[in-house]
Amino acid sequence: MNTAIIVVSILAGAFGLILAGWSIVNTRKKYYEDFLKRTSVREKLRLPR
Amino acid sequence: MVNKYGRRRWLLFTVVFGMIPIFFRLSTYLFLNDAGSFQPFTASDFIALGIVLQVSVFTEMKYTTSDDDHWRQLFTGCAALFLTLFSAFYLLVLFSELGTNINLALILKVTAGLDFVSVLLYLAVYDRITAATAHAQLREVP
Numbered sequence: 001m002n003t004a005i006i007v008v009s010i011l012a013g014a015f016g017l018i019l020a021g022w023s024i025v026n027t028r029k030k031y032y033e034d035f036l037k038r039t040s041v042r043e044k045l046r047l048p049r
Numbered sequence: 050m051v052n053k054y055g056r057r058r059w060l061l062f063t064v065v066f067g068m069i070p071i072f073f074r075l076s077t078y079l080f081l082n083d084a085g086s087f088q089p090f091t092a093s094d095f096i097a098l099g100i101v102l103q104v105s106v107f108t109e110m111k112y113t114t115s116d117d118d119h120w121r122q123l124f125t126g127c128a129a130l131f132l133t134l135f136s137a138f139y140l141l142v143l144f145s146e147l148g149t150n151i152n153l154a155l156i157l158k159v160t161a162g163l164d165f166v167s168v169l170l171y172l173a174v175y176d177r178i179t180a181a182t183a184h185a186q187l188r189e190v191p
Contacts, residue, residue: 016166
């Protein structure tokens with residue numbers, strides 16, 4: 001029982017960590033230009049940062 | 050790219066409210082003169098926090114854009130997996146009350162670790178939604 005709990009938790013935790021890391025990297029790639037432009041556009045529109 | 054106000058609101062409504070059972074139990078433990086068998090941390094409190102975080106991930110999915118189906122499916126599946134795990138651990142905690150030989154200390158450590166991963170997952174979801182929203186606003190700029 002204890003071994004099963006440890007193995008399942010490690011697998012789920014590793015999957016979650018990989019997914020979170022992949023998502024953050026993928027978000028940076030997909031919206032990279034957006035991140036670069038956002039500050040200047042916000043200043044242009046006088047929106048709060 | 051979580052903005053300052055969004056992060057504060059998220060911390061207040063999700064993480065802090067989800068941790069209320071942990072705070073209450075810990076404060077009760079600290080103010081008790083004779084704690085006896087009263088534990089400062091229990092697995093069920095961490096399981097509650099994990100369920101709150103994963104349900105939040107589920108509800109945040111409605112804010113994603115339609116061109117993000119693959120990403121949304123991955124995170125919905127992951128949230129369902131974590132919810133199932135937390136539910137299974139809660140079942141084990143309930144079984145332990147019947148006198149079954151279950152290692153509650155191990156379940157406490159495991160659920161605390163999974164809670165940490167859940168916070169990271171939620172930050173990733175919030176990061177994506179913030180970026181997608183900003184991107185959509187930029188499209189509207191002439």
